[in-house]
Amino acid sequence: MSEPLHAGAHLRVIPGRPSLSSPLLQVDGVSLEYRTDARVVRATHRVSFNVHGGDRFVLLGPSGCGKSTLLKAVAGFVPPAEGEIRLEGRRVAAPGPDRIVVFQEFDQLPPWQTVKQNVMFPLRRSRGMGAAEAAEVALHFLNKVGLAQFADAYPHTLSGGMKQRVAIARALAMRPKVLLMDEPFAALDALTRRRMQEELLELWHDAAFTLLFVTHSIEEALVVGNRILLLSPHPGRVRAELNSHQFSLASQGSADFQAAAQRIHQMLFDQPAETASARGRAHA
Template identity: 45%
Template sequence: MMGTISGGGLVVDGISKRFGRGESVVTVLDDIAFQVAEGEFVAVVGPSGSGKTTLLNTVAGFVDPDEGRILVNGAPVAGPGPSRCVVFQEYAIFPWLTVRRNIEFGMRLRARRRPADERREVADRYLELMGLTAFADALPKTLSGGMRQRVALARAYAVDPEILLMDEPFAALDAQTRETMQEALLEINQKERRTVVFVTHQVEEAIFLADRIVVMSARPSRVQDVVTVPWSGERTHALKTSTEFIALRREIESMLRSTDSTPRVA
């Protein structure tokens, strides 16, 4: 487990998770440890089947770890709760509710309930931020995949969680729409800063979006390295063709091709 535990943000402290019994037991996560500072955007990448989604589900409280602990702003995670909000790969929005009502949904629940006028004010802000104002009264079936995922992001930000957990939210989109959504996410997170853990199988996406990248090994998964993305400020599509970007992508891709699960020294 980690020696020093900071108070704010997210602490993943020596998490291990196994599935099955007896001879059929499979260790998916093996002593996973890292921290995410308050307001930091951290991406998680790893080989296929390395347990990235299991890790996210454990942080969300959907899955209990066999060893270790998870802290959110110093409080232990003991199940799902309003401190964390998950954005899934599939568009987890309600098809029978309008765009506005979907965004307001979390603010109607008991744990996050707000008065009607406040709900409308918050929804208006996120409708504008995500370019959805003209679609406020539309049903999801009339929207494109990218627009539906904008609704899911707006709803997640609107409930003001302490941690936003994103499980490959753009994986189902075509390449052009995916790039547009990456830029939209950067824009909204610059204006409405949140602590984010973003799981992706695309190294390029991780580098473009994140402040730091947790690189996981093949199963049984450990943290191979935690890579700091070496630039700040505005990020545009042109960054992806820069020499520094390409070099970092190759470095991380080389780590992922390795079958060595021994943790690397950061």
């Protein structure tokens, strides 16, 4: 049975219970491993969680807990050593256009293509759109991220934040069932990072997509997510799942926000993994 958090934190950790609707994405007892020259290393151990349509679901944990590897497994790049990942009830076995990844690196855009061509390329290749339709869709989503005026620019002329906005526009233009983001703002300066968080939330309110987001920042998790999965240090195990929909960028600096951040820090680092695993998973 879960223990309630301190009231001032305004977070809930409650036992798992059947949902009224079927999850869009199910990660069921997934262990992930990779090989080094010396041995096989376990990155995550029997991780389970559900993501529902429209969720902003955050994987939060310290460096080395396997959260990025878990995201790559959902994308279909890494096969589970144990357990199963299902999207709409079907096992994930390979990458697909229903799961698009936005990475941390700024140089994920082919430099020989213009901004508009970068957004058009997967639409034509994976969605089979003609040039005119792909151009119309590309400009629509570039306008959404405020970059329509840079449609004919090349990536090397853009700032890091602008490149990430192009990558987000390209991903959303594909209309994936789940948008996967792997610490996409980690390398940005503080002011640009905050602006990118604002823009992401504005896009979510406008388009209502489903988001699976990886971060090691507690504050970013509280701002971006409506649900947060806490992963223990290596190998990543589920510590708890929290409801955090009550927080926003406007909450930062408030006593409730700071109390919640402190409580999450304690849960991540101050309690044994076997105790935390008994806490269950939260549901809205």
